[in-house]
Amino acid sequence: HRGVTTRTDPFALLAEPMQEVRRTLLDILGSSNDSMDQIAKYYFLQPSKALRPLIVLLFAKATNGLGAGWDRKLAHAITDLDQPMSRPDVLVDHNPRLPLSKTVPFSDHWALTDPPPPIIPPTPLDATGLDILPSQRRLAQIVEMIHAASLLHDDVIDQSPLRRGNASAPEAYGTKLSVLGGNFILGRASAALARLGDPQVVELIASIMSNLVEGEILQMQDAPAPSRAWRVYLQKTYMKTASLMAKGARGSVVLGGCEQGQVYAEVAYAYGRNLGIAFQLVDDILDYESGEATLGKPGGADLQLGLATGPALFAWEEYPEIGPLIERKFKQPGDVERARELVRQSAGVERTRELAISYADQARKVLDPLPQTDAKDGLISLTERIIKRKS
Ligand code: FPP
Ligand code: MG
Ligand code: MG
Numbered sequence: 001h002r003g004v005t006t007r008t009d010p011f012a013l014l015a016e017p018m019q020e021v022r023r024t025l026l027d028i029l030g031s032s033n034d035s036m037d038q039i040a041k042y043y044f045l046q047p048s049k050a051l052r053p054l055i056v057l058l059f060a061k062a063t064n065g066l067g068a069g070w071d072r073k074l075a076h077a078i079t080d081l082d083q084p085m086s087r088p089d090v091l092v093d094h095n096p097r098l099p100l101s102k103t104v105p106f107s108d109h110w111a112l113t114d115p116p117p118p119i120i121p122p123t124p125l126d127a128t129g130l131d132i133l134p135s136q137r138r139l140a141q142i143v144e145m146i147h148a149a150s151l152l153h154d155d156v157i158d159q160s161p162l163r164r165g166n167a168s169a170p171e172a173y174g175t176k177l178s179v180l181g182g183n184f185i186l187g188r189a190s191a192a193l194a195r196l197g198d199p200q201v202v203e204l205i206a207s208i209m210s211n212l213v214e215g216e217i218l219q220m221q222d223a224p225a226p227s228r229a230w231r232v233y234l235q236k237t238y239m240k241t242a243s244l245m246a247k248g249a250r251g252s253v254v255l256g257g258c259e260q261g262q263v264y265a266e267v268a269y270a271y272g273r274n275l276g277i278a279f280q281l282v283d284d285i286l287d288y289e290s291g292e293a294t295l296g297k298p299g300g301a302d303l304q305l306g307l308a309t310g311p312a313l314f315a316w317e318e319y320p321e322i323g324p325l326i327e328r329k330f331k332q333p334g335d336v337e338r339a340r341e342l343v344r345q346s347a348g349v350e351r352t353r354e355l356a357i358s359y360a361d362q363a364r365k366v367l368d369p370l371p372q373t374d375a376k377d378g379l380i381s382l383t384e385r386i387i388k389r390k391s
Contacts, residue, residue, distance in 0.1 A: 010378030010385075014057050017132055017140075021053050025141045028188050039173050039181035040188075043148045046164040051279075052147055053140035055245055055272060055382070059252040060136035061375035063264045069257030077133050135196050135255045142205060143248040145189035150212045152182035157216070158305055165296035200260060201251045208247050215240030219307065223327050229313055234277065241283075242276025263369050271379065274363035279386050281356035284309035285349050286391070288340075294391045303336045310355065311348035312339060318346045353387075360387050 011018070025044055031037040064070060154160070155168040156175045162168055169178040186209065193202050218236040223229070238246075249268035250260065258264045284302065288311055291299040302309050306329030308316070316322050319342045325335045343349070360383040370376045 067258030246272030
């Protein structure tokens with residue numbers, strides 16, 4: 001059994017495409033409105049793990065060539081995805097005679113009266129660049145955009161002052177611009193998604209956005225009865241966190257020519273689902289164990305927000321007196337401190353870690369049908385890194 005150190009480092013393996021994904025993402029988010037331009041790019045200019053795009057790219061590398069549709073995907077891989085993105089409103093509202101086609105350049109960096117920028121000629125893929133398709137790189141950006149949009153909205157809802165070690169967007173720009181910025185990013189993500197030209201993938205990825213909202217609303221609602229608490233927690237966690245990883249991974253495999261429902265698409269989905277739940281359980285632990293300095297966001301936030309996450313749900317089994325506190329969402333004075341103390345005395349954190357490990361193990365096991373490659377090794381390595389992460 002090999003440890004983390006001997007496994008492929010997934011971040012190093014994909015350093016080149018990841019860097020390109022980050023760099024060209026900023027073009028997609030350009031707006032001729034200066035305020036929007038700034039706020040849309042704000043969370044992308046700060047360091048982040050970019051775990052979601054990494055998963056998309058790893059699955060591209062791990063499964064491209066395996067599906068029946070690969071040759072067809074490759075033949076169509078010559079792409080104009082890189083035409084300047086993307087301002088459909090210019091075309092629709094101001095220039096109705098221009099066809100809304102993939103080859104029309106549209107950019108937000110030019111004013112309506114400026115001449116349009118030149119069309120970048122589609123570059124044929126060279127043989128060295130075939131391992132990840134342009135559409136899969138674009139999907140990596142789309143999932144990161146959806147994630148960032150949800151963070152903008154989340155920081156408004158949670159009234160969080162910090163994100164990624166800096167002032168949160170609402171703190172820096174106010175709540176109104178943060179909500180609008182999130183919506184703007186979703187608009188750009190939707191346009192980019194449409195350009196992938198695969199209705200199945202459009203539907204799959206669009207459903208993530210609804211899942212995120214459903215997860216958030218489930219979390220806001222009244223605490224469930226004790227007998228349903230874990231079921232609701234896991235459902236919420238799938239919608240809020242794992243759906244993006246599961247469906248992003250599946251979308252990548254489908255773009256590489258595997259049909260939905262076929263084994264590699266299901267492997268990707270199951271991996272993302274299990275990894276996402278493990279990721280969130282570790283997040284729950286870090287909220288109890290770490291502070292602002294390592295997290296880049298406030299620690300101890302969950303109880304303050306009224307949330308009973310993994311550690312508190314386990315503590316409930318040992319200390320029934322935590323139940324009423326959970327039910328009133330730690331609202332009364334002293335509730336947060338009392339709950340924190342009970343969780344500390346309990347095995348809540350330890351049991352949450354064990355549960356996270358079992359989901360991470362499951363994520364590793366579902367990869368079995370994949371052929372042995374560096375990318376698969378990188379995916380396995382991620383299941384170990386997720387558990388060990390400190391921020
Ligand atoms: C972070 O959770 C937030 C999410 C994972 C998703 C939140 C979803 C919404 C606000 C719905 C809006 C959705 C879209 C598509 C715009 P957290 O608050 O537990 O974590 P944190 O500590 O990082 O803030
Ligand atoms: Mg939140
Ligand atoms: Mg939050």
